[in-house]
Amino acid sequence: EGGGGPQVRVGSKKFTESVILGEMVTQVAEQAGARASHRRELGGTTVLWEALRRGELDVYPEYTGTLRQELLVGRALPDDDALRKALADEGLRMSASLGFNNTYALGMKEAEAERLGIRRISDLKAHPELRVGFSNEFMQRGDGWPALRDAYGLPQRDVRGLDHDLAYRGMESGAIQLTDLYSTDAEIAAYGLRVLEDDRHHFPAYDAVLLYRADLETRAPRVVQALRRLEGSLTEAEMVQLNARARLEHVPEARVAADFLQASFGLT
Numbered sequence: 001e002g003g004g005g006p007q008v009r010v011g012s013k014k015f016t017e018s019v020i021l022g023e024m025v026t027q028v029a030e031q032a033g034a035r036a037s038h039r040r041e042l043g044g045t046t047v048l049w050e051a052l053r054r055g056e057l058d059v060y061p062e063y064t065g066t067l068r069q070e071l072l073v074g075r076a077l078p079d080d081d082a083l084r085k086a087l088a089d090e091g092l093r094m095s096a097s098l099g100f101n102n103t104y105a106l107g108m109k110e111a112e113a114e115r116l117g118i119r120r121i122s123d124l125k126a127h128p129e130l131r132v133g134f135s136n137e138f139m140q141r142g143d144g145w146p147a148l149r150d151a152y153g154l155p156q157r158d159v160r161g162l163d164h165d166l167a168y169r170g171m172e173s174g175a176i177q178l179t180d181l182y183s184t185d186a187e188i189a190a191y192g193l194r195v196l197e198d199d200r201h202h203f204p205a206y207d208a209v210l211l212y213r214a215d216l217e218t219r220a221p222r223v224v225q226a227l228r229r230l231e232g233s234l235t236e237a238e239m240v241q242l243n244a245r246a247r248l249e250h251v252p253e254a255r256v257a258a259d260f261l262q263a264s265f266g267l268t
């Protein structure tokens with residue numbers, strides 16, 4: 001292989017779990033003989049999606065609920081077959097689930113939620129004065145704040161957008177009292193946050209998957225085959241642990257990914 005194998009361009013979104021998964025993909029692709037590069041923290045969901053469709057990326061980690069509620073919103077996608085068909089129309093493929101669901105949820109500090117008697121999202125209706133900070137992407141997405149507010153009839157007006165990786169510090173300092181959580185965030189337990197029940201079932205399942213260009217199957221079949229080993233390889237609890245190593249123990253994402261691949265598949 002004169003050029004050193006096919007080129008595989010991996011992307012990730014601007015949050016820790018996406019970077020860890022992007023690193024796993026990059027390292028697995030290298031193991032399978034590719035020249036792989038990782039554009040880490042490239043941007044938000046739309047940026048990654050557009051880069052993939054334009055052919056600037058070959059693969060990135062995505063979530064099924066995000067495909068349904070944001071990227072392909074408006075199309076009838078009753079099941080996974082319909083979802084795969086809609087993606088095929090865009091020249092894209094989707095892996096099976098990596099094994100875990102990373103859903104949006106709303107969270108508050110446990111003690112404060114207890115004091116105010118807030119267990120469910122609908123309980124927020126009685127507390128219009130809460131200071132709210134949502135991740136920037138959540139402020140605008142199809143499944144985000146405007147849709148959630150309408151679905152529950154929520155009255156909060158003091159709502160600002162912020163970087164998700166900074167939201168927990170804002171919760172800790174008291175600058176904000178309510179934020180959107182990603183359910184595999186290690187900070188939920190570490191900061192003692194209460195996850196409010198989504199009693200109107202606004203949020204769908206967000207199973208983690210790999211989204212890749214269909215042409216990768218002909219250009220780099222060994223890479224696509226190797227990436228399939230990641231399917232079903234992670235439970236939600238395991239993903240929380242990997243996020244904890246990166247976010248709470250400050251281990252670089254590449255090391256977290258490498259250790260996982262070593263432990264799970266013996267890849268070094």
Ligand code: PBE
Nearest residue numbers: 063066102103104182206
């Ligand atoms: N998620 C939940 C979102 C952000 C929070 C991981 C499904 C996403 O990146 O699409």
